[in-house]
Amino acid sequence: MKYxxxxxxxxxxxxxxxxxxxxxxxxxxxxxxxxLVVGIVVDQMRxxxxxxxxxxxxxxxxxxxxxxxxxxxxxxxxxxxxxTGPGHTSIYTGTTPAVHGIIANDWFDKKTGKYLxxxxxxxxxxxxxxxxxxxxxxxxNLTTTITDELRISSNMKSKVIGIALKDRAAIMxxxxxxxxxxxxxxxxGSFITSTYYMKExxxxxxxxxxxxxxxxYLSQPWNTLLPIEQYTESLPDDNKYEYIAKGETKPVFPHxxxxxxxxxxxxxxxxxxxFGNSLTKDFAIEVIxxxxxxxxxxxxxxxxxxxPPDYIGHTYGPSSVEQEDDYLRLDKDxxxxxxxxxxxxxxxxxxxxxxxxxxxPEVPSYLMDxxxxxxxxxxxxxxxxxxxxxxxxxxxTLVLSxxxxxxxxxxxxxxxxxxxxxxxxxxxxxxxQNMAGVSEVLTASALNNTSFNEGSRYLMQKGYNAxxxxxxxVNYLPAWMDFSKTGxxxxxxxxxxxxxxxxFYGWNIKQGSSAExxxxxxxxxxxxxxxxxxxxxxxxxKPISFLVx
Ligand code: ZN
Ligand code: ZN
Numbered sequence: 001m002k003y004x005x006x007x008x009x010x011x012x013x014x015x016x017x018x019x020x021x022x023x024x025x026x027x028x029x030x031x032x033x034x035x036l037v038v039g040i041v042v043d044q045m046r047x048x049x050x051x052x053x054x055x056x057x058x059x060x061x062x063x064x065x066x067x068x069x070x071x072x073x074x075x076x077x078x079x080x081x082x083x084t085g086p087g088h089t090s091i092y093t094g095t096t097p098a099v100h101g102i103i104a105n106d107w108f109d110k111k112t113g114k115y116l117x118x119x120x121x122x123x124x125x126x127x128x129x130x131x132x133x134x135x136x137x138x139x140x141n142l143t144t145t146i147t148d149e150l151r152i153s154s155n156m157k158s159k160v161i162g163i164a165l166k167d168r169a170a171i172m173x174x175x176x177x178x179x180x181x182x183x184x185x186x187x188x189g190s191f192i193t194s195t196y197y198m199k200e201x202x203x204x205x206x207x208x209x210x211x212x213x214x215x216x217y218l219s220q221p222w223n224t225l226l227p228i229e230q231y232t233e234s235l236p237d238d239n240k241y242e243y244i245a246k247g248e249t250k251p252v253f254p255h256x257x258x259x260x261x262x263x264x265x266x267x268x269x270x271x272x273x274x275f276g277n278s279l280t281k282d283f284a285i286e287v288i289x290x291x292x293x294x295x296x297x298x299x300x301x302x303x304x305x306x307x308p309p310d311y312i313g314h315t316y317g318p319s320s321v322e323q324e325d326d327y328l329r330l331d332k333d334x335x336x337x338x339x340x341x342x343x344x345x346x347x348x349x350x351x352x353x354x355x356x357x358x359x360x361p362e363v364p365s366y367l368m369d370x371x372x373x374x375x376x377x378x379x380x381x382x383x384x385x386x387x388x389x390x391x392x393x394x395x396x397t398l399v400l401s402x403x404x405x406x407x408x409x410x411x412x413x414x415x416x417x418x419x420x421x422x423x424x425x426x427x428x429x430x431x432x433q434n435m436a437g438v439s440e441v442l443t444a445s446a447l448n449n450t451s452f453n454e455g456s457r458y459l460m461q462k463g464y465n466a467x468x469x470x471x472x473x474v475n476y477l478p479a480w481m482d483f484s485k486t487g488x489x490x491x492x493x494x495x496x497x498x499x500x501x502x503x504f505y506g507w508n509i510k511q512g513s514s515a516e517x518x519x520x521x522x523x524x525x526x527x528x529x530x531x532x533x534x535x536x537x538x539x540x541x542k543p544i545s546f547l548v549x
Contacts, residue, residue, distance in 0.1 A: 036294030043310035045356035061331035069505030079462035085118035087357025094524030094539035128192035143538030145175035157298035164305035173303035186268030189214030217275035374479035406470030
């Protein structure tokens, strides 16, 4: 039998090496890895808050992250809509709604003709609650997360847990094979989960709930942390751009929480106060302690999201004393969490990153008073006018829904009437283009047939999922939205919504900063390279070059 020449060469080479001293790889020169990764997402955090409140921050919260970590100062979302569900999913999957399918918080389901919530799952039940808020899971996310990949790569030895007041902000980051995700039940003030993860709350979660911390936090008025005259970064406390809570006559401090609670959502009221951050921080510390995170040979992962800044932004806006106070208090909560991590695990063994699920614009009515172009669209009127136009043109209103700035057309009627779908989309688009506040309109046909490389059209394409998105995507002018004239909202492709902070800190992270543009989808790819594991299966982001060599 003749051996192929390459095999003979191989055997010969192996023999040569057999005589050389053998270098045995030991645990000490295996690639190092963190004991724990803590992913922190601040809901509705603009990157400029770091600088805006810098002088008021303590030295051991945000400042510690920036001064000891690496600050990617030009991190951007690369799709629309910039909402919470897609935001958290994109951070952890390393891709955009086009691929992971979480196209919004709620969307019109073309198959059932009903509205679907992003974390809705009728196949599961609540654990710790009988409310519908318990029927939640990550089942609507079509791809794996970095946390899923960590579990798979460690043969399920790594523990992964997600927590937040908002269910979607706990569930999407934790992924499909998480050990647990816990979120807040505003009807009881407790942390709950669903049968997707477990049959019963662990005893330590039950004990935590028994402490009734939400009730305690809400038993005192919300006063400013510092004397109110020191909030010079914000508008006067009493201004017309803020929502007035039921039972108050002005939107001013102190907000008497015990008195206001009953009329303003009961225990849900903690969501729109900084004490919701403190409650999340308290729970995060209990998770780490009771689940022994960071104490085994495998890398564990805790995904924490702080939801209150989003509620406070919607209620009072980015330039309110309320939002400033929220961030000053969040700074203290972060400091406490970092200090706990020092003691419990040690900074060199914990990898922390902090980012946001989207940012937010100034209150449009405030911008209008400053003579900055801004405005309010009326989506109800847009929908009504389009339906009337289509009724006159085609003899049917043809629209099933207008949600997330997407029109869903009635394909069945279009087929029955022997109309051309593309032609109807174009006709409707031309009509919509002329509506007040509309900047551009894209049809699904255009998105399916053209590849956009930059600008808002690129972002619309990255947010467009052919199976789930509508027939026509509408973009509004900068600082235009369908919202009340108090507080603000988000969702646009403009930098006020897309530009967020990103800070890496702790294990193997050198101090520094960069203004180079990176994308939110790069976070999961960077983590995969740091942890030497697979990218999430739909990942379209790239590792950030100055963080991983
Ligand atoms: Zn959000
Ligand atoms: Zn929001």
